[in-house]
Amino acid sequence: MGGTTGSPGIVTGARARWIIGFVVGLAAVVVIADGAVGLAERRLAPQDDYYDVRARDVVTDMDRLEAGGVRSDVVLVGTSQMARGAVPKVLEHEMGLEHIHNVALPGASTPVVQRWLLDQVVPRLHPRRVVWGISSLDFNGGRPNPVITQYEAARATRPGLLGAADRVLAAGLSVARRRVELREPVTLAQNLRAGTRAHRRDSRPLGQLLGPMTTTKGRHLKRAATYLRRQQLARFAATPRYINAFTSTLRTLRAKGIETVVVIMPVPTTFRNAHPHGAAQYEAWRRTATAAARSTGTTVLDLDRSEPDVDFPDYVHLTRPAALAWSELLGKDLHSLGWPRAGAAGG
Numbered sequence: 001m002g003g004t005t006g007s008p009g010i011v012t013g014a015r016a017r018w019i020i021g022f023v024v025g026l027a028a029v030v031v032i033a034d035g036a037v038g039l040a041e042r043r044l045a046p047q048d049d050y051y052d053v054r055a056r057d058v059v060t061d062m063d064r065l066e067a068g069g070v071r072s073d074v075v076l077v078g079t080s081q082m083a084r085g086a087v088p089k090v091l092e093h094e095m096g097l098e099h100i101h102n103v104a105l106p107g108a109s110t111p112v113v114q115r116w117l118l119d120q121v122v123p124r125l126h127p128r129r130v131v132w133g134i135s136s137l138d139f140n141g142g143r144p145n146p147v148i149t150q151y152e153a154a155r156a157t158r159p160g161l162l163g164a165a166d167r168v169l170a171a172g173l174s175v176a177r178r179r180v181e182l183r184e185p186v187t188l189a190q191n192l193r194a195g196t197r198a199h200r201r202d203s204r205p206l207g208q209l210l211g212p213m214t215t216t217k218g219r220h221l222k223r224a225a226t227y228l229r230r231q232q233l234a235r236f237a238a239t240p241r242y243i244n245a246f247t248s249t250l251r252t253l254r255a256k257g258i259e260t261v262v263v264i265m266p267v268p269t270t271f272r273n274a275h276p277h278g279a280a281q282y283e284a285w286r287r288t289a290t291a292a293a294r295s296t297g298t299t300v301l302d303l304d305r306s307e308p309d310v311d312f313p314d315y316v317h318l319t320r321p322a323a324l325a326w327s328e329l330l331g332k333d334l335h336s337l338g339w340p341r342a343g344a345a346g347g
Contacts, residue, residue: 049156051147054083055116058103059156062124065101072125073097073340077117078133080106081265084317086133087327094331096340101125107147109138110245115148115157118252129339130253130260131330135267135304136275136285137232137316139246141239144231224314229274232316236276238285243292250296261334262293263301266326268309271316301333 050056065072074097076086082104091100103121105112113132121127151157253260264286275281286304293300306329311322318326 049154051150051154051157052106055105055154055156058105059120059124062101062103062121066124070099070125072099072101072127074100074129074131075117075121075125075127076100076102076104076131076133077108077113077121078104078265079108079135079138080104081135081137081317082133085265085323085326086131086330087324090324090327091331091334094328095335101127104133107150109140109143109147110134110242110249111148112151113138114245114249115151115159117249119157122256122258127258130258131263131334132250132260133263133265134246134289135265135271136236136238136282136289139238139242139285139289140233140236141242142235142237144234224316225270225274228271228315233274233276236281236285238288243288246289247292247296250293250298254297259339261299261301261337261339262289263330264289264304266303266305266307266311266318268307268312268315270309271312274315299337301330301337303330303333 048056050059074091074095076082076088076091083102083106086102086104088100088102092098103116103125105116108116117130152159250260250262267282269279272279272282275285286302290300290302303326307318307322307326311318313319
């Protein structure tokens with residue numbers, strides 16, 4: 001009654017054939033598209049899977065050291081203030097150690113250092129000691145465009161299952177690896193026409209300064225001051241998340257048996273005054289950070305006034321000559337704490 005019905009077996013078989021045909025067709029499209037993107041990829045610059053090119057270069061060098069069985073005597077972490085301020089060769093000479101590596105990254109606020117140090121550095125370099133250079137910039141949870149957001153958006157450091165899945169797909173498929181560029185066809189076409197440019201990199205970024213820093217004058221100096229005030233120190237607040245990331249990392253290092261020293265980095269008068277509530281706000285942060293570090297049993301070296309204002313060409317970083325001199329001072333201070341010197345060879 002009311003029409004005909006087909007055989008369930010026929011319907012099921014037809015549906016199965018349609019599904020199989022669809023899957024095979026889709027797979028063919030993916031394979032062809034991936035092959036085409038793979039060919040085009042030869043004319044594109046290397047993929048940046050980290051939030052900053054220095055992070056990529058540092059990981060490359062850490063992998064090289066790990067493959068060679070090298071264990072760090074000391075790793076230096078922090079922001080570009082440490083990357084531009086501490087010279088491993090000078091510290092090695094002062095402390096009688098062989099393997100001191102500077103793994104500091106630009107903009108590495110305390111949540112970034114927490115993930116970078118514990119997820120990327122410690123598993124590769126197995127450091128005996130850590131020197132963490134800090135300033136108020138690292139604790140500013142009110143900063144616009146926080147660096148931790150960029151860090152966790154990067155493929156290599158994206159957290160969770162989605163991050164892991166993204167890395168697996170990118171390792172096997174060009175279309176997955178280049179999906180961001182494929183969303184911008186005009187820019188992609190321009191890049192393809194331009195071709196691959198040779199990637200210049202320091203073959204040993206862990207052993208040399210990030211730089212060099214040159215003297216900033218006139219309009220550029222004014223621009224640096226504006227950026228410091230309106231971006232880096234904007235809406236300054238040492239928020240609980242950033243303080244907790246700091247203390248939690250220090251406690252984790254202590255639990256792993258990694259001796260740690262926190263160094264309050266040198267800054268000029270203009271830097272202190274650039275805080276929304278002036279130098280008093282900077283001093284309040286310094287007291288808070290010192291107390292937070294000491295609450296974990298960590299030693300603090302306060303070197304915030306160890307360099308004159310003229311040594312800061314952009315109000316944040318040291319010049320190369322100043323960095324060499326400051327590194328010598330830091331090495332002597334670390335040695336005074338009982339860190340290796342005579343007959344050290346790893347401590």
